[in-house]
Amino acid sequence: MKWAGSRWTGLGAVAIAGAVVLSGCSDKKEAKPGPTGSGKPGGATRSSAAYEKRSVPLPVKDGVARLDLTALSRTSGSTVTARFTVANDGKTPLTVSGALGDQLNDPGAGYILSLGGLGMVDVQGGKVYMPLRNGDHCFCSEDIKTLPPGGSQDLYAIFPAPPANVQRVTITAPTAAPLENVPIVTGPVAPVPGQTADAAAAAGGQQRVANLVVTSTGIDQGVDDSGDDRKVNLQSDVLFALNKADLTPRADALLRQVAQQIDKSRGQTVKVDGHADSSGNDAINQPLSERRAQTVANRLKSLVTRQGVTFQPAGHGSTQPIANNGSEEGRRRNRRVTVTFPKPQDPVTPPAGGGPYQYGSGKVLGSGEIRGAAGLRYEINSLHRTGDGLVVLVWTIKNAGGADSPFLQGFERSFMLYGTGPNNRGFTTGGVMLEDPAAKARYWPVEDSLGHCACYGFVEASKSKLAAGESLTVWGLYRPPAGATSFDVSIPWTDHVAAVAKGIPLS
The missing domain is CATH 2.60.40 (Immunoglobulin-like)
Incomplete structure (x- = not known):
């Protein structure tokens, strides 16, 4: 599909504004956003400082809109303000409301017709930042219009600021393609039409910051990285024979890999937790999970070369499943020994490759x-x-x-x-x-x-x-x-x- 006058990943000079002056809102932390645009044809407000615009498709029920990121800036010591333009380059009206809202089945998710579903992903810090909140509302655009052909609307969202050394993030939304590895600059951002909250008001808002969770699974083990911690789930079927707590020959190679990761990590405490599935009963499962945890802890202690590391083994029987015990695959995953320790320092991040993808290019792999x-x-x-x-x-x-x-x-x-x-x-x-x-x-x-x-x-x-x-x-x-x-x-x-x-x- 061709898009009039734009490429989805094109860059262009777009404004970050001069000083923001909004009467009656800087001292009202309860301020809520008002209307944020007319839905009529038009572009983003421009001013002296330029930001390289990023554009991605925003699929909705009745077509595909265009989402432009036109500013992402540290607007105070504790906030980052993003400014967007959503546009309809097609020939029929598009209903955009709801495409950018938080879709969790959670009372804390807030108003679904806002920009509350955006996430600002700091990969190296392992965090996801969502727009600041004021009760059921976010410090972001909430009145998103139906766009006529050729129409556009300027939108905003104010996020908690990541640490000062974070200079790039990836922005996600429920349906829009990700805005990949975009820079954060510094300076004020022009308010969108009708905006009634600025960075000063938002700074006192409720923060919604979550850990980034990276999960891999395999035949022998699975890894969950969440925030600063790593959990390595070692399959008991690989470590031990049925109803035994003695390590198999295959177990040694796995535990050596885990020990190498512990040596590269920063913390001094390693937790080793034994788990069982729900078959049998915990009169057997509980002591067996304890013995297995102790066995793994003892072997890791002999393999880890870093000084000062302590191991805390514990058994939990079948009380902490991570999968459904109603299927064989679920029971297999629940039979495990989990080793938890601070996440090792990441290796050098690989450079960007062939992207961002040019949407509509027709490329098929x-x-x-x-x-x-x-x-x-x-x-x-x-x-x-x-x-x-x-x-x-x-x-x-x-x-x-x-x-x-x-x-x-x-x-x-x-x-x-x-x-x-x-x-x-x-x-x-x-x-x-x-x-x-x-x-x-x-x-x-x-x-x-x-x-x-x-x-x-x-x-x-x-x-x-x-x-x-x-x-x-x-x-x-x-x-x-x-x-x-x-x-x-x-x-x-x-x-x-x-x-x-x-x-x-x-x-």
Whole structure:
């Protein structure tokens, strides 16, 4: 699809304004945003200092809008203000309201028709910053108009500021493609029309900052990075024989890898927790989990070379499952020993690769049928590094059938397929994995500790199914290790793996 007068990843000089003067709001921390634009044709306010505009598509139910980031600036010691323009380059009206709201099934998520669903991702710091809040409202645009053809609206959001050394972030939204590795500058930002809250008012707002969660799973182990901590889940079926607490020959190589990570970490305390599934009873499971935790702790103590590290073993029986005990895959994942320690220092971040992807370019790296999905097909469009340690997957869902598609909810991570799934969000593409056959590892889209997926969300304002011949381009953010050069892309549909695109190159 061609877009009038713009490229989705084009850069242009757009304003960061001079001083912000808003009467009657700087001393009112309860200030709430008023109307933020007319919905009439027009552009962003310009002034002296320039910011390099970034543009991405914003799919909605009745078409595709354009989302421009026109400013991202530290507007005080504790706030970062983002300014956007949402535009309709098409020939029919677009309803944008709801496409940028927080979609968690959580009272704390706030007003769904605002910009409260935006996330500012600091990869190296392991944090996700969401717009500052005032009760049920955010310090962001809430009155988002229906855009006529050629129409646009200026929007804003004020975030808690990340540490001063954070100079670049990636911005996510439920349906918009990610704004990858964008710079944070310093200076005031011009208010959008009708804005009634500035950085001074927002500085006293409620912060919503979550840990960035990076999860990988494999046959032998899984890794969860959340904030400053790393949890390595070692499968008991690999470490021990049935109902035993003596290490198998395979266990030693795994524990040596974990010991190397502990040596590279900063903390002095390592927790070792034994767990069981719900089969049997805890009269057996509890002491067995304790013995297994102690065995692993003893072996790690002998392998770790760094001085001053202490180990804290504990057993929990079947009381702390991480997956559904109703499936064999879930029970297998629950039989584990978890080793928790401060996350090691990240290696040098790989440079940006072939992106950002040029939306509408027609590039196809792989394609095929989504089995069991009534005529749906996929095309892999891009797999590239962002420059801040993330990898972006861009792919397109196409309805090649002769009738409307089923509801597009089958791409979510499923309890039926993987033994685990999200509890408090709407449907997303969170079940689409990157798989590394050589490392025997698979990588989920990154999430935050509140439950948001850094992937496409099928929200109320987006398409929930496709008419015959229609297509929808979606995305996901991942964080695999730096050394990989290609991945298989695994696409689920409800209760089965419906497609695997083999050997997709990482650029």
